[in-house]
Amino acid sequence: MGVAMKRRPSSEVTAAWIRLMRIRSRVLDAVELELKKAGFPPLAWYDALLELSRAPSGEMRPVELERQMLIPQYSTSRLIERLVDEGLAARRECKIDKRGQFVEITEAGRELQKKMWSAYSAAIEKHVGSKLSDADAVRLCGLLDRLVCSCDEAQAPVARDGAPTR
Amino acid sequence: MGVAMKRRPSSEVTAAWIRLMRIRSRVLDAVELELKKAGFPPLAWYDALLELSRAPSGEMRPVELERQMLIPQYSTSRLIERLVDEGLAARRECKIDKRGQFVEITEAGRELQKKMWSAYSAAIEKHVGSKLSDADAVRLCGLLDRLVCSCDEAQAPVARDGAPTR
DNA sequence: TCAAGATTGATGCAGCTGCATTTATTGGGC
DNA sequence: GCCCAATAAATGCAGCTGCATCAATCTTGA
Numbered sequence: 001m002g003v004a005m006k007r008r009p010s011s012e013v014t015a016a017w018i019r020l021m022r023i024r025s026r027v028l029d030a031v032e033l034e035l036k037k038a039g040f041p042p043l044a045w046y047d048a049l050l051e052l053s054r055a056p057s058g059e060m061r062p063v064e065l066e067r068q069m070l071i072p073q074y075s076t077s078r079l080i081e082r083l084v085d086e087g088l089a090a091r092r093e094c095k096i097d098k099r100g101q102f103v104e105i106t107e108a109g110r111e112l113q114k115k116m117w118s119a120y121s122a123a124i125e126k127h128v129g130s131k132l133s134d135a136d137a138v139r140l141c142g143l144l145d146r147l148v149c150s151c152d153e154a155q156a157p158v159a160r161d162g163a164p165t166r
Numbered sequence: 167m168g169v170a171m172k173r174r175p176s177s178e179v180t181a182a183w184i185r186l187m188r189i190r191s192r193v194l195d196a197v198e199l200e201l202k203k204a205g206f207p208p209l210a211w212y213d214a215l216l217e218l219s220r221a222p223s224g225e226m227r228p229v230e231l232e233r234q235m236l237i238p239q240y241s242t243s244r245l246i247e248r249l250v251d252e253g254l255a256a257r258r259e260c261k262i263d264k265r266g267q268f269v270e271i272t273e274a275g276r277e278l279q280k281k282m283w284s285a286y287s288a289a290i291e292k293h294v295g296s297k298l299s300d301a302d303a304v305r306l307c308g309l310l311d312r313l314v315c316s317c318d319e320a321q322a323p324v325a326r327d328g329a330p331t332r
Numbered sequence: 333t334c335a336a337g338a339t340t341g342a343t344g345c346a347g348c349t350g351c352a353t354t355t356a357t358t359g360g361g362c
Numbered sequence: 363g364c365c366c367a368a369t370a371a372a373t374g375c376a377g378c379t380g381c382a383t384c385a386a387t388c389t390t391g392a
Contacts, residue, residue: 007291007295008291009287009290009291010295013300013303014287015307016298016303016304016306019306019310019311020189020193020306021190022314023310023313023314024190026314028187062340062341063339070191073340073342074341074342077341077342078342078343080341081342097339097340097388098386099387100387101341121174121175121180122174124179124183125173125175127313129173129179132179132309134176134178134179135178136309136312137181139305140186140309141178141181141185143298143306143309144182144185144189144306145185146302147189147192147193147294208348228370228371229369229370238350238351239372240349240351240372241349242371243371243372244348244373246371263369264356265357265358265369265370265371266357266369266370267371
C-alpha cells in the first residue's frame, strides 16, 4: 500500500459528515437540556447507573465499567467518585484482587436511574421518535453501523429499560 | 396540549439514538486523532478559519462568526483570542460600531486552513467515504436532516474546499 | 524466589467549557 | 437631550477533561 490516501471525499460524503456532526450536537443538546431543566445530573451518570443496575448483583469492577462505557480510565475513576459522593453507588472491597474494588449501585441509584429514564425516554421520543418512522430508524441504524465496521468491535445489542448514551 | 408526553420511544428509535451518539463519537475521535497526530490544532480552529477565509474580505464580526458556528458567545471570544495569539487572525477596529470589532484571517491562517483541509479531508474519506457509497451518504443526510426540521433553521449548504464541523 | 513488567485505580496540572457578570456602546421612546 | 433596555465583547470562577504520572498489587519467567 502507498503511504498517502490521495482520494478526497465526494461532496455527498462531506455533506453526510457535516450532518453527522451537526445534528448529533443539536439533538443531544436538546435532550440534555430537558434533563437539566428537570433537575437531573448529566447523562454520563445515567449511563453508569444503567450499567451498574444491569450487572449481576448490581456491582462491577471499575475496569469493567470503563470497558462497557468506552470512556478513559481517569474518567471512570472520577465518575465513580461523584456517584459515591452523592450516595448513588458504594465502594466494596475486592478480596480477590487487592488493587481493585467493586462498585455497587445503591437503592437511591436505582431509583434515580429509573426516574431519569422516564425523562430521558420522553426526550428521545420527542426529538427522535416523533420525527422518524420505525422503518427509517432501522435504516438510519444500518447506515450508521457501517461507519464502524472493521475498526471497533463494539457491543451493546439493544436496550430493554434504558439506553446507554455514548 | 397536555402537560406530559406519555409515548415512549420504540426499540428501533432507541437503537437509532444509541447509534447516533456512539458512532459520531467513534468517527469524530478517529478523525481528530489523525489531525492531532499530524500536529494540527483542534477542529474548532479549522472551522473558524474556514468561516473567516470564506468571508468577503477575510474578515467578520465576532457576532457573525458566532452565528455561523453556532457556538456560545464566550466560546467565540476565547477562540478568537487563541487565533490572534497564534498569529492566525488579527483584530481590526470597527468604525461603525465601537462596541464591536472585525477579525481578519492572516496569510498564516489561510495556509493553516488549507493544510488542515488536506489532512481533514483525507480523514473524512478514510473514516466515512470509504465505508459509504455516495447514494448511501445521500440517504444518511436525508435521514439526519429530518431530525432537525421544525426546531432549528440551520444553514450550511455544502462545502467547496472545506467542511465545517459542528 | 525474585526482579521486571503489566494492571488497577487515583491524582496533580493545564486547558477548556458553561454560567454569570461586567464594561462599553448603541438605539429607541418620551 | 436623557434615560433605559438591548447588544457586543470580555472575564472571573467553578467544574470537567485529557495527559502524564504515581502507588499498590499482581503475574510472569528465568
